[in-house]
Amino acid sequence: MNARFGIFVVVVSDIERNLNEVTERIAAAASRAGRDPSEVTLVAVSKTHPPSVLRAAIDAGALVLGENKVQEAESKIIELGRDAATWHLIGHLQSNKARKAVQLFDVIESLDSVELAQRLERICIEEGRSELAVFIQVDLAGEETKSGIPETELAPLIEFLRTCKCLRLNGLMIVPPFFDDPETTRPYFKRLRAIRDELAAKGAFSSGRGELSMGMSHDFEVAIEEGATVVRVGTAIFGAREYAAGN
Numbered sequence: 001m002n003a004r005f006g007i008f009v010v011v012v013s014d015i016e017r018n019l020n021e022v023t024e025r026i027a028a029a030a031s032r033a034g035r036d037p038s039e040v041t042l043v044a045v046s047k048t049h050p051p052s053v054l055r056a057a058i059d060a061g062a063l064v065l066g067e068n069k070v071q072e073a074e075s076k077i078i079e080l081g082r083d084a085a086t087w088h089l090i091g092h093l094q095s096n097k098a099r100k101a102v103q104l105f106d107v108i109e110s111l112d113s114v115e116l117a118q119r120l121e122r123i124c125i126e127e128g129r130s131e132l133a134v135f136i137q138v139d140l141a142g143e144e145t146k147s148g149i150p151e152t153e154l155a156p157l158i159e160f161l162r163t164c165k166c167l168r169l170n171g172l173m174i175v176p177p178f179f180d181d182p183e184t185t186r187p188y189f190k191r192l193r194a195i196r197d198e199l200a201a202k203g204a205f206s207s208g209r210g211e212l213s214m215g216m217s218h219d220f221e222v223a224i225e226e227g228a229t230v231v232r233v234g235t236a237i238f239g240a241r242e243y244a245a246g247n
């Protein structure tokens, strides 16, 4: 069973130190930008790591965990408990996994089509789940291999979400193209923030201002400078991921 998580190299005692270090870097980036560090939520991205590693992160103070695959997350969430953390789905959601996702996750950050929104809304009603927080994942780079909805297709999705009883649009999320130099990513963060501001002015978000989920291990400080309210950090907390052959 552990083969599904690959060979993991993280040392449990490192996790607490790494988590503290990332938390300090978040606070420093927020201060540099004249922001209150409490405006930024850290999602500890635990994909590929086994439940014991997630447990260590939770014990070290991680409140929110991010997983990118429903099936992989299922066994971990069942083992650790639905209430052990706030669980965010950050990977592409296939329609045949939507019901499982509704049962397992507190927040779905990767909503990227009207069809998926319709399905999630229907399942929430069937499952008696009164509220499900979602972020729309926006694709600003037109990368065919990545999930996310192009900016030009946002309007109908937002109109649909306005009619939903259960789905709550909390914010926007982006996975920009990878660049070695995080400064190259900055324009994507700026653009997402501008879109968020426009939508917030139209009252698109359930919580007024609207969250901005952007920034990963190598660029979360730049993202915070550009207004991120959620950062998704894996490697800087858990170390490098190793994938088992065949994964």
Ligand SMILES: *Cc1c(COP(=O)(O)O)cnc(C)c1O
Pocket (backbone or CB within 6 Å): 045, 047, 068, 090, 091, 175, 216, 217, 218, 232, 233, 234, 235, 236
């Ligand atoms: C894996 C992943 C992350 C974390 O990436 P790191 O570089 O390890 O911090 C963040 N967001 C998404 C959507 C991911 O799939």
